[in-house]
Amino acid sequence: MNYFNLFSNILITKGPTRILISDLQRNVSELYPLELYEVIEELKKKSVEEILNDYHEESRPIVHEYINLLLEKEYGFITENDWDMNFPPLSYEYHEPSAITNLFIEIEDIHILKKIYPSVENLGIKHLVIYSLKPLTINEFIEIDDTFKTSVLSGIEIFSPFHQKINLSFIQALQKNTARIYSLIFYNCPKPPFKAKDEYRFSLHFLKDDLKISDCGKVDLKYFNTNLPKILEAMNHNSCLYKKIGIDGHGNIRNCPLMNESYGNVQNQNLEEAISQSGFKKYWNLTKDSIETCKDCEFRYVCTDCRAYTENPGKNKEGLNISKPLKCGYNPYTGEWEDWSKNLLKQQTFHLLEFK
Template identity: 30%
Template sequence: MRDRFKLFSCCIPVKGYLRSTLYDLQRKNYLFIPNSLFDILTNHTGKTFDEVLQLVDDDEREQVEKYLTYLLGKEFIFLCAKEDLECFPPLTPSWESSAEIDSVIIDINENSNYNYAIIANDISRLRSKVIQLRIFSIKGKQEIAGMINVFSKTDTKSLEVIFPNKEGVSVEFIKEIIDKNSRVTSLFIIDSPNKELSDYKQATVRYTADKITSESSCGIISKAYFDCHLNTYCESQNFNTCLNKKIAIDVNGIIKNCPSCAQSFGNIRNTPIRVAMEHPDFKKLWGISKDQIDVCKDCEFRHMCTDCRAYIKDPENIYSQPAKCTYNPYIAKWEDEEGYVSVEECGTYSREKGFIVDDKKVEALNMALWGA
């Protein structure tokens, strides 16, 4: 008899301080659930609905039954026979990559004067999956086209390009770039009004009125950058979702983990990338996962979110919260939402112990906000 519930292996609950999130890694979306339901889904999978309902208080049974019925209807859970439970093992969240470097960031402005062809040749040997070319300022559209052409000759799978809206950067110009460079998968035109073209062939094309003039625009934590995806979830278990297997070259040719990071590993003009990678500190940030980072480890979004180790609240603490994060997981509020208070108002920072939550204060805040 099919009366035992199980989560689909791609549907994974992640517990936060105030609430939990049910990740659907196949459909790439998520659902908020109360922490009490998280406990049921993780501790009582394989039971019947009736068995679960006997475990909860009388005044909670109707609500729990509604939740389970909803999850069944939306295909987050399914029913199977008791003897078949072992036929549906959970997801094994392992992550590995055959590439030495998965992503490369190259920053360029009008003062950058290193040899792009040499860099492209050096990068090709790494077999990176993604190259992101960030052109902050440049003379004109032909120079932009020339740079894209150089880096599209590498063996990367994806070339993402950010560049300013210079005179002559028309829809026709963008189409020409994509037509001539099959590795271009994303074009992001900054300091630009909206245009008609949004996607063309293999590439996504986006416009923004924002003026991005330097690496200081990095590190923003936003819902817009969430990635509820199997690869991100698995990588985030043991690695940093921003810096793992990443290398960057800033506008001056300095090799770093990220252009915004302070530590450098040589200059591309006289230091081959492989030599820079042999520095004992080069990989030290790769293994800092969200479960280790202050505040992030209490957040229900932590395994779909990016990170930043360059801009952090306490530069002396490698596990400090990203400074540009505007979400407070202790009250489940973003900065632009009514009732928001900062994380700092929910506890204290300690150099030795990290962030310490003031549970009584948070309880009072949530009582005022949510009535519970």
């Protein structure tokens, strides 16, 4: 007898029309028909021979093909004597020691960073994302990096408007004089000043469009993330808001800069006080398994869960908005995508939320 063993790094997420198989070691996800899910479920209980016997003669070649596919893709392996118990299931628990992992701040003036520095250290923040509303000079970039020279931060990502002084020597000076910046994105750049190569310590991008914070939250296949820590986070917590903090351009502290609820202002309150307020963490443990429509979707653990832009404003009895993210055009019940921004209802909701 032959038995099929699924590797423990293979995660199968069932949707209404398809399944998503995520290889958590290779960081790739692929879609397959629901039929394959049934075969995999059978393979967990019966030997390959028993399954082939159970199927009608006409269906056997298809089942055979599916088993070959599982083996070719290296989703599992065959053993001769029962299932191999040396491959216990992977634990789906998620542990994150930092009180906050990511801080997103919208800034007009870089001096606000000195004010929040002690909180960054106390909370063990790992990633700092700065969205500058005004073009930054070379000295300002260096000063930002210098502020966090001895910090616990693992890196800084900066979004800044492009300006005419940004050229090859500007970037070379940043390469020489900064250590913490790992990603630089210049937006509103009609024409890149030179061809950015992979020769700097930081990644470098010039974007033609005027990047707005309100662009955040778009759901698209290209943003899906098959990465073990991200998937474990999504299975246990909110995939966008868990252990995140945001500061908007007026200094208001929020779970994300676009959420409605504010928990004080950095001018008179530190981040530790803000996160200790009741309500700040209310979305942290809301997973996609509780979000309308998403709870059935095969992408639910590789997708992000925007709570700032949702299809409906209503709240459940726990005071949480569990409506599907507004900027998603996917319908898991038909397996079809539409452009969410061309849907009139969604467009109206987006404008209402933007000008609220």
